Amino acid sequence: xxxSALPAQAVPAxxxxxxxxxxxxxIVLLDQTQLPHRExxxxxxxxxxxxxxxxxxxxxxxxxxxxxxxYGVALAAARAGGHEPxxxxxxxxxADARPTAxxxxxxxxxxxxxxxxxxxxxxxxxAVAEAHALAAQDAAASAAMATHGLALVPEDARVLTxxxxxxxxxxxxxxxxxxxxxxxxxxxxxxxxxxxxxxLLQGGRLTAYEAxxxxxxxxxxxxxxxxxxxxxxxxxxxxxxxxxxxxxxxxANKVGTYPxxxxxxxxxxxxxxxxxxxxxxxxxxxxxxxxxxxxAAAEVTAYAGVPxxxxxxxxxxxxxxxxxxxxxxxxxxxVGVAQPVNHESVAALVAxxxxxxxx
Ligand code: MRU
Numbered sequence: 595x596x597x598s599a600l601p602a603q604a605v606p607a608x609x610x611x612x613x614x615x616x617x618x619x620x621i622v623l624l625d626q627t628q629l630p631h632r633e634x635x636x637x638x639x640x641x642x643x644x645x646x647x648x649x650x651x652x653x654x655x656x657x658x659x660x661x662x663x664x665y666g667v668a669l670a671a672a673r674a675g676g677h678e679p680x681x682x683x684x685x686x687x688x689a690d691a692r693p694t695a696x697x698x699x700x701x702x703x704x705x706x707x708x709x710x711x712x713x714x715x716x717x718x719x720x721a722v723a724e725a726h727a728l729a730a731q732d733a734a735a736s737a738a739m740a741t742h743g744l745a746l747v748p749e750d751a752r753v754l755t756x757x758x759x760x761x762x763x764x765x766x767x768x769x770x771x772x773x774x775x776x777x778x779x780x781x782x783x784x785x786x787x788x789x790x791x792x793x794l795l796q797g798g799r800l801t802a803y804e805a806x807x808x809x810x811x812x813x814x815x816x817x818x819x820x821x822x823x824x825x826x827x828x829x830x831x832x833x834x835x836x837x838x839x840x841x842x843x844x845x846a847n848k849v850g851t852y853p854x855x856x857x858x859x860x861x862x863x864x865x866x867x868x869x870x871x872x873x874x875x876x877x878x879x880x881x882x883x884x885x886x887x888x889x890a891a892a893e894v895t896a897y898a899g900v901p902x903x904x905x906x907x908x909x910x911x912x913x914x915x916x917x918x919x920x921x922x923x924x925x926x927x928x929v930g931v932a933q934p935v936n937h938e939s940v941a942a943l944v945a946x947x948x949x950x951x952x953x
Contacts, residue, residue, distance in 0.1 A: 605633045607762045608653060608662050610722065619672050619722075621665045625652045626762060630803035641670050641684045648691040648698075651794060655763020656837045656873055657732050660697030663688050664725035667705040668718065676717035681709060693885045694846055694914050696838040696875045701728055729765040735870040735928035736766030743773030743833070743868050743926040747782050751830045754787040754820065757848035758800035759835035759868070769835040770868040771804060773926065778810050786812040787823060791848060793893045793911065817850050824861040832858045836869040843919030843935035844881025845869075849912050855921035864923040867935075871927045871947035874940060881916040889913050 605624045613619045620637040621644060628634045636652055638644040644666045647653050653662050670684035685706045689699040708724035709717040747753070753774055760771030767775060777783040786805055791797035798814045805812040815823065823829055832854055838846040845851070845867050858865040878884055891909035896902060903909075924933040929946040932939035 605635060607658055607764070608665070610665050610668070610725065611637065612722075613672065619669060621662055621669060623647055623653045623662070624762070626654060626800060627652050629762075630799055630806075638666075638669070640673060641666055641687055644669065645687055645691045648688075654796070655758060655768075656695040656697045656835065657735075657764040657769065657870060658762070659692065659695045660701035660872060661725075661729045661732055661765050663691075663698045664701040664705040664721075664728045667702055667709060668721035668725045671709050671718040671721040676709075676712075676714035678710060678714075681706065681717065692887055694837045694887045696878075697870075697872050700872055701725075704728065732764055732870065732872075733766030735872075736764050736768055736772045738928035739769060739868050739870065739926055740767055740772040740776040742928075742931050743770075743866065744776040744780065744782075746831070746864070746866055746924055746926065746931070747773065747777040747833075748830055749782055750784040751777060751782055752785045752787065752828055753777065753783060754789065754823065754829045754832045754854065755801060756789040756797060756817075756832075756834050756851050756854055757791045758796040758804070760801065760804040762800055762804065763835070769870070770833040770866075771801065771835075773833055773866075773868050774805075774810070775808055778808060783810060786810050787820075787829065788812050788814045789817050789820060789850060789854070790814050791850060792817050796848065817853075820854060821857055824857045824863065827861075829858075829861070829863050832863060832865045834865075834867055836867050836873050837914055838878065838884055839867070839869060839874050839925070839940065840878040840880050840884055841876045841940060842880045842937050843922065843925065843932070843940050844884065845917045845919070845922065845925075846881070846884045846886065846914045847917065849915045852915040852917045852921075855917040859921050865921060866924045866926060867917075867922055868926040871929055871943055874927070874944055874947075876941070876944055881918055884914075884916055886916070887913040 674680035689702040709721035712720035760768035894909035919935040922935040
């Protein structure tokens with residue numbers, strides 16, 4: 595079986611729906627806030643709807659944010675009839691919808707440039723074509739990352755992962771979860787430990803849904819239980835994704851990733867980050883320069899909409915944390931693996947990716 599072949603998901607995480615006059619085009623999302631209980635599609639027919647969906651995490655995960663950001667520019671181009679000032683303003687709205695996942699702004703700029711390079715009447719078609727190309731590249735990157743990452747998974751591996759990184763975050767098989775899935779299909783996965791990922795439970799709701807769909811042996815744990823799992827010697831490998839990787843190799847990923855990296859280091863367990871090169875951001879020099887999204891207090895002080903803290907309690911709710919490169923064993927991308935992860939190896943991956951694009 596090919597590494598990129600996964601069981602069919604009933605509803606894709608995101609798709610472009612061309613115009614069917616009198617209806618205009620739409621981006622159709624699988625609403626992730628409804629998972630795992632219901633697969634509900636959400637059709638975004640303008641940029642405002644898409645921005646709202648991004649901000650309430652109906653669609654999420656760095657690579658998929660890039661894919662839908664690209665389609666968002668196509669939607670704006672279709673609605674604005676190629677009018678440049680409107681297109682630029684809509685692109686800026688999209689790029690600013692979430693600040694940490696670098697793929698979003700990267701994809702928006704790429705598709706905007708393709709649209710603006712075309713004559714006004716052809717901008718919508720040019721944007722759609724570029725967004726489709728970007729989605730296809732993301733799917734291909736998933737398959738390549740799975741192949742590279744599989745080499746780092748030992749036999750009978752008990753793997754711990756955090757947040758959600760599979761087909762729900764990509765046009766393909768995903769990032770870290772694509773590696774786990776490859777290990778499963780090659781008989782190397784003994785067990786997947788799924789951090790529930792507080793406060794919004796991307797692990798418990800979404801990764802467990804993907805693991806169950808793929809028939810993987812898995813257990814969900816409260817984030818705070820990871821320490822005892824390491825202490826018991828029950829983790830052979832940690833595999834996570836990334837939202838932005840700075841030039842020095844610092845990794846911004848879902849909050850709770852950094853404590854896992856510290857635990858892995860303490861217990862001598864390999865800690866591997868899997869991300870496409872579109873997540874590498876040479877314009878951000880170091881981890882301290884990464885803008886970390888702060889989210890609403892209610893995500894922490896309430897559970898499934900029901901308040902659990904005393905009225906008036908404040909909350910600390912960063913969406914991401916930053917793991918320094920010294921704690922990483924390897925960084926897996928579609929063009930190869932950096933090991934160790936540092937300024938030089940990150941720059942080398944970017945150079946490889948530029949060379950691959952120009953071939
Ligand atoms: O806030 P989210 O759910 O968008 O955060 C997503 C993550 O942190 C993922 O681990 C990350 O995007 C890596 S790969 C999908």
